[in-house]
Amino acid sequence: MPLLLGAAGGVDFARFFTVLAVMLVAAKLAGEALERLGQPAVMGELIAGILLGAGFLKVIPVGPEDPLTPVFRLLAEVGVVVLLFEIGLETDLRAMLRVGAAATAVAVVGVTVPFVLGFLYWWSGVHGYEHTVSSPLTTAIYVGAALTATSVGITGRVLKDLQVLHSLEARLILGAAVIDDVLGLVILSVVSGLAAGTAFSVHGVLRILGVAVAFLFVALWIGLRLAPRLFGLLDRMRVRGVLVVFAFAFLLLLCVLAERAGTALIIGAFAAGLILSETNQFDLIEGQIKPIADIFTPIFFMSIGAAVDPRVWNPFEPGGHQTLAIGGTLFAIAVIGKLASGWAVPWRHFNRLAVGVGMAPRGEVGLIFAQIGLTAGILSNRLFSAILLVVIATTLVTPPLLQGALRRGATLDADSVP
Amino acid sequence: MPLLLGAAGGVDFARFFTVLAVMLVAAKLAGEALERLGQPAVMGELIAGILLGAGFLKVIPVGPEDPLTPVFRLLAEVGVVVLLFEIGLETDLRAMLRVGAAATAVAVVGVTVPFVLGFLYWWSGVHGYEHTVSSPLTTAIYVGAALTATSVGITGRVLKDLQVLHSLEARLILGAAVIDDVLGLVILSVVSGLAAGTAFSVHGVLRILGVAVAFLFVALWIGLRLAPRLFGLLDRMRVRGVLVVFAFAFLLLLCVLAERAGTALIIGAFAAGLILSETNQFDLIEGQIKPIADIFTPIFFMSIGAAVDPRVWNPFEPGGHQTLAIGGTLFAIAVIGKLASGWAVPWRHFNRLAVGVGMAPRGEVGLIFAQIGLTAGILSNRLFSAILLVVIATTLVTPPLLQGALRRGATLDADSVP
Numbered sequence: 001m002p003l004l005l006g007a008a009g010g011v012d013f014a015r016f017f018t019v020l021a022v023m024l025v026a027a028k029l030a031g032e033a034l035e036r037l038g039q040p041a042v043m044g045e046l047i048a049g050i051l052l053g054a055g056f057l058k059v060i061p062v063g064p065e066d067p068l069t070p071v072f073r074l075l076a077e078v079g080v081v082v083l084l085f086e087i088g089l090e091t092d093l094r095a096m097l098r099v100g101a102a103a104t105a106v107a108v109v110g111v112t113v114p115f116v117l118g119f120l121y122w123w124s125g126v127h128g129y130e131h132t133v134s135s136p137l138t139t140a141i142y143v144g145a146a147l148t149a150t151s152v153g154i155t156g157r158v159l160k161d162l163q164v165l166h167s168l169e170a171r172l173i174l175g176a177a178v179i180d181d182v183l184g185l186v187i188l189s190v191v192s193g194l195a196a197g198t199a200f201s202v203h204g205v206l207r208i209l210g211v212a213v214a215f216l217f218v219a220l221w222i223g224l225r226l227a228p229r230l231f232g233l234l235d236r237m238r239v240r241g242v243l244v245v246f247a248f249a250f251l252l253l254l255c256v257l258a259e260r261a262g263t264a265l266i267i268g269a270f271a272a273g274l275i276l277s278e279t280n281q282f283d284l285i286e287g288q289i290k291p292i293a294d295i296f297t298p299i300f301f302m303s304i305g306a307a308v309d310p311r312v313w314n315p316f317e318p319g320g321h322q323t324l325a326i327g328g329t330l331f332a333i334a335v336i337g338k339l340a341s342g343w344a345v346p347w348r349h350f351n352r353l354a355v356g357v358g359m360a361p362r363g364e365v366g367l368i369f370a371q372i373g374l375t376a377g378i379l380s381n382r383l384f385s386a387i388l389l390v391v392i393a394t395t396l397v398t399p400p401l402l403q404g405a406l407r408r409g410a411t412l413d414a415d416s417v418p
Numbered sequence: 419m420p421l422l423l424g425a426a427g428g429v430d431f432a433r434f435f436t437v438l439a440v441m442l443v444a445a446k447l448a449g450e451a452l453e454r455l456g457q458p459a460v461m462g463e464l465i466a467g468i469l470l471g472a473g474f475l476k477v478i479p480v481g482p483e484d485p486l487t488p489v490f491r492l493l494a495e496v497g498v499v500v501l502l503f504e505i506g507l508e509t510d511l512r513a514m515l516r517v518g519a520a521a522t523a524v525a526v527v528g529v530t531v532p533f534v535l536g537f538l539y540w541w542s543g544v545h546g547y548e549h550t551v552s553s554p555l556t557t558a559i560y561v562g563a564a565l566t567a568t569s570v571g572i573t574g575r576v577l578k579d580l581q582v583l584h585s586l587e588a589r590l591i592l593g594a595a596v597i598d599d600v601l602g603l604v605i606l607s608v609v610s611g612l613a614a615g616t617a618f619s620v621h622g623v624l625r626i627l628g629v630a631v632a633f634l635f636v637a638l639w640i641g642l643r644l645a646p647r648l649f650g651l652l653d654r655m656r657v658r659g660v661l662v663v664f665a666f667a668f669l670l671l672l673c674v675l676a677e678r679a680g681t682a683l684i685i686g687a688f689a690a691g692l693i694l695s696e697t698n699q700f701d702l703i704e705g706q707i708k709p710i711a712d713i714f715t716p717i718f719f720m721s722i723g724a725a726v727d728p729r730v731w732n733p734f735e736p737g738g739h740q741t742l743a744i745g746g747t748l749f750a751i752a753v754i755g756k757l758a759s760g761w762a763v764p765w766r767h768f769n770r771l772a773v774g775v776g777m778a779p780r781g782e783v784g785l786i787f788a789q790i791g792l793t794a795g796i797l798s799n800r801l802f803s804a805i806l807l808v809v810i811a812t813t814l815v816t817p818p819l820l821q822g823a824l825r826r827g828a829t830l831d832a833d834s835v836p
Contacts, residue, residue: 011491011492013495013673014674014683017670017674018674020667020670021666021667021668024664024666024667025663025664032655032660041657041658070429071488071492074431074489077429077434237446237450239449241709241712242446244713245442245712245716246442246446248442248713252436252438253435253436253439255432256435256439265432265435288708288712290659290706291659291662291707291708291709291710292709292713294663294706295666295710298663
C-alpha cells in the first residue's frame with residue numbers, strides 16, 4: 001500500500017491526480033469539439049484552459065500560493081519542449097537551411113514592423129490615455145517590444161495537426177520563429193535593462209545575439225556527428241525502454257544546455273529533435289515519444305489559457321472600454337505587423353498570407369513580457385490588461401486563420417521552389 | 419521563445435530538467451549493469467537512487483525545504499500508479515479470482531506471522547535495548563505492525579521483467595499484495611490511533627476493512643460493465659492521442675476514487691488496469707502506456723532509494739552496532755514471517771518459496787510506517803534506523819532472491835493447478 005495517505009508529506013496526491021485527469025479529458029473533448037467545427041484542436045485546448053483557469057472554474061492552479069502551481073508549470077514546460085522536439089524530429093534540417101536567408105528576412109521584418117508601429121502608436125499619444133507609471137519614452141519602447149514576440153508552439157501545433165510540416169511555408173515559419181526567439185532574447189534583455197534602470201549597451205546586445213547563434217551552430221554541428229553513434233550503442237542494451245528514455249533525457253539536456261548558454265529552452269528542444277531525426281532509430285523514437293507528447297502537450301496549452309481572466313476587459317467596468325480600445329488597436333498593429341513579414345521574401349508563388357499569419361501568435365511569450373512590465377512598474381494595470389488582450393487575441397485567432405490561409409492558397413512542396 | 423527565463427516565476431526549469439535527465443540516464447545504465455550481472459533491472463534503479471540520493475550525491479531532491487521535492491514525489495507516485503496499471507492490464511481477472519481464497523490465506527499469514535514475531539521479540543526484551551520514548555507495549559505493537567506491509571511495486575516489477583505475470587505464483591502474490599494493502603490500511607489506522615493516543619475500536623477497524631473491500635468490488639463491477647462501452651465511443655473521435663489520454667485519465671480518476679473511498683491509490687490503479695484489460699483497445703492502450711511507464715516508473719524506484727542514508731548503520735559510530743543488531747534480527751523476522759505465507763496454501767506442486775519471497779519487500783510502505791512512528795514519538799531515532807534497515811534490506815534482497823526462486827522451482831502454468 002504505497003503512500004496510502006492522501007497527503008503524505010504534505011503533498012496532495014488526490015488533488016494533483018484529479019486536476020490532471022480533468023485537464024486531460026477537457027483538453028481532448030474541447031479539441032474534438034473544435035475539430036468537428038472545422039477548427040484546429042489546439043484552439044479547443046486554449047478555450048478549455050480559459051474555462052478551467054483563473055477566470056472561471058479555477059480548477060487549474062495558477063496562484064503563487066497554491067503548492068501545485070509550480071508542478072503544473074514544470075509539466076507545461078515539459079509539454080512545450082516535447083512538442084518542439086516532435087516538430088524538430090519531423091523537420092528536414094537541410095531543407096530548412098536552404099530557406100535560412102528568407103527565414104531571417106521574415107523574422108527581422110516580423111520583429112521590426114510591430115515594434116515601430118507599437119512604439120509610434122504610444123509615443124504619438126493618439127490613444128489619449130494618461131499613463132503616469134513611467135516615462136512616455138520607456139513605456140513606448142516597452143509597448144513596441146511586447147508586440148515583437150512569436151510563440152512557435154501554437155503555429156507549430158497547427159502545422160503539425162494539418163500535416164503540412166513539410167511545406168515551404170512551414171519551414172519558413174519555423175525557421176523564422178527560431179530566429180525570432182533569438183531576437184526576442186535580445187529585446188527582452190534590453191527592456192529588462194530599461195525596467196531595472198541600467199543603461200543600454202551595444203556590446204551586451206551583441207553578446208546575447210552571438211551566444212544564441214553560436215549555441216545553435218555548435219549544438220547541431222557536434223550533435224549531428226555524435227548522436228547517431230551514441231544512439232547506435234543503445235541497440236546493444238537489453239533493459240526495457242532504453243530508446244525513449246535516452247531520447248527524452250537527450251531532449252532535456254539540450255534544453256538545459258541552451259538555457260545555460262543564455263538562450264531559450266525551446267531552441268534546445270528544437271535542436272534535439274533536428275539532431276535525433278538523423279539517427280537510425282528516428283521512427284521508433286517518433287512513435288514512442290508520441291504518447292508522452294499526448295499527455296504533456298495539452299497541459300502547456302491549457303496553462304496558457306488558465307492564466308487569463310477575461311473579466312479585466314469587461315466594457316461595463318469603469319475604464320473597461322478604454323482597455324478594450326487600446327487593446328483592440330494594439331491587436332490590429334500586432335497582426336498587421338506580423339502579416340507584413342510574409343511579404344519580406346522576394347519569391348513568387350508561395351503562401352505569403354500563411355507565413356504572416358503563422359508568425360502572429362504571441363502566446364506565453366507575450367505573457368512573460370507583460371508580466372515583467374507590470375512587475376517592474378513600467379506598465380499600469382490597464383495597459384497590462386490591454387497587452388494581455390493582444391496576447392490572447394493573437395493566440396486564439398491564429399489557429400482558424402492559419403488553417404483558412406493554408407486551405408485557400410495551396411501550400412507548395414518545399415523542394416520545388418527556392 | 420516561451421519561458422526563456424531560467425527561473426521564471428520562481429520555478430527552476432533548468433534544475434528540474436537536469437535532475438530528471440540525470441535520474442533517467444542513471445536508472446537505465448544501472449538497470450542495464452545489474453541485468454548483465456544476472457539481476458533484475460529494478461535493483462539497479464534502487465541502487466542508483468541510493469547513490470544519487472540523500473546519503474551520497476544529493477542529486478535527487480528529498481529535503482522538505484527543496485521546492486522540487488514535492489514535484490518528484492508526485493512524479494514518483496504517477497510512476498508507481500502507472501506500473502500497477504500496467505500490471506493490472508496484463509492480469510487475467512478471472513484467473514485471479516479463482517485464486518482468491520488462497521491469496522487471502524497468503525496475505526493473512528504474511529501479515530500475522532511477522533506481526534506476532536516482531537511483537538514478541540520486542541515485548542520479551544531480548545534485544546536488551548533501553549527504549550525510553552514510549553511504553554514497551556505500544557512500542558512492541560508498533561514494531562510488529564511495521565513488519566506487516568508488502569510493497570507490491572518491487573515484486574510486480576520483477577515478475578513483469580521476468581515475464582511470469584501469467585504464472586500461478588504471480589497471481590497469488592499480486593492478489594495477496596492487494597489484500598495486504600487492505601489489511602495494511604487497517605493496521606495503519608490502528609497504530610496511527612495509538613500514536614495519537616485514541617482508543618482502539620473494533621467498529622472503526624471493520625469500517626475501514628468494509629470500505630476497502632466494497633470499493634474494489636463496486637469499482638470492478640461497474641467498471642467492467644461501463645468501460646468497454648465508454649472506450650468504444652473513443653473510436654469515433656478524431657483528435658490525436660485520445661486513447662492514451664483517456665486511459666491515463668481513467669487511471670488517475672480510479673486512484674482518486676480509491677483514495678476518497680478510504681483505500682490506497684494503487685488499489686485504484688490496479689483496478690483500472692484490470693478493467694481496461696477487458697476493452698477492445700486493450701493492446702493499443704498497453705503499447706501506448708509503455709513509453710509513459712518507461713519515463714515515470716524509474717522515478718518511483720529511485721525515490722525509494724534516494725530517501726536512504728546508509729550512514730545511520732555505520733558500526734563505528736557510537737551505538738551503531740546495536741542498531742545493526744536490532745535491525746538484523748528484525749530483518750530475519752521480516753523475511754521468515756513473509757516466507758511462512760508461502761506455506762499458507764494447501765496446494766501441492768507450486769513454488770511456495772517464490773510466493774513467500776515475493777511478499778517480502780516492504781519498500782516505501784515500510785518507510786511510511788517508520789516515518790509516522792518517528793514523528794509520533796513512538797520510535798527512538800535508533801529504532802527508526804533499525805526499521806529503516808529492514809525496509810531497505812527486504813527491498814534490495816527481494817529482486818535477486820525472487821529471480822532465483824523462480825528459476826529453481828519452475829513456475830507452473832496458472833490454468834493447470836487449482
